[in-house]
Amino acid sequence: MKIQVSRNGPYIVTGGVPLMTMEISYDDESDCRSWRKVEEYPLQEEYALCRCGHSKNKPYCDGTHEKVHFDGTETAGNEPYLQSPTLIRGPELELTDYEGLCVHARFCMRAGGIWNLTEQSNVPSARDTAVEEACNCPSGRLVLRDRKTGETIEPVLERSVVVVENPARSEHGPLWVRGGIPVESADGRTYTIRNRVTLCRCGRSWNKPFCDGNHIGW
Known part of the structure; x- marks a missing residue:
């Protein structure tokens, strides 16, 4: 292919x-959901x-x-944002933000935004929502890594x-x-x-x- x-x-x-x-x-709160x-x-x-x-x-x-x-x-x-993305380190998740890839799908805005959710990732609901939002990002601008295992969290x-x-x-x-x-x-x-x-x-x-x-x- x-x-x-x-x-x-x-x-x-x-x-x-x-x-x-x-x-x-969209869900009932007008947030992008699925x-x-x-x-x-x-x-x-x-x-x-x-x-x-x-x-x-x-x-x-x-x-x-x-x-x-x-x-x-x-x-x-060789897009520079692929080499030097913004990193946000939360207690359990690390968010890699390749901002130049944004296509405005807006999945990342729900529940206070993936950036805040990453910083609260020791809270199970925040962690789960952050993972869901990152995996719905079509361009791969937002990629999460599990800080305990070091594994990148990517959708199949x-x-x-x-x-x-x-x-x-x-x-x-x-x-x-x-x-x-x-x-x-x-x-x-x-x-x-x-x-x-x-x-x-x-x-x-x-x-x-x-x-x-x-x-x-x-």
Whole structure:
């Protein structure tokens, strides 16, 4: 399985990667709480996903990037926030915050926020909520480590691509690449492989091919 970024064109997904749409669900207090699958697309060995945001056949590419002269120049490289993230050490959990990866999914805001919950992680309910919030973060901005065992707490994710939608806020989110699928640049470089990666699909990111949250208001 692989995702190839084409030059000023779509993402070419190969290897029979499952594709689905998921929505962010809210609880009774209007906090982001869970993911809900709303559509699963027919499995294909290869397909092209829109990167410019103008396709009439989203999430698939329909060639419109050529008509609008889409500039898909990749600007991502060795992002400094991957090397020097913010660390918050609580009594039982340590939070690694790669702020530059934020896509504004807002799972981290519930119950006072994951940062405060980490600092209160000796309280079982706070610890459990912090873990739930970190594991729901689609971009992997927020990663927890158990301070007793030293183990990183990561969700087990099916290797797949998810089209993120947030209908409650009328927001069309990024492509959520799950399970460590390699993403390769147009010039053949493989980006850092992570369990959770979010790719821009509105064409407005300043950190292409990755999402930087500029889809808000798209």
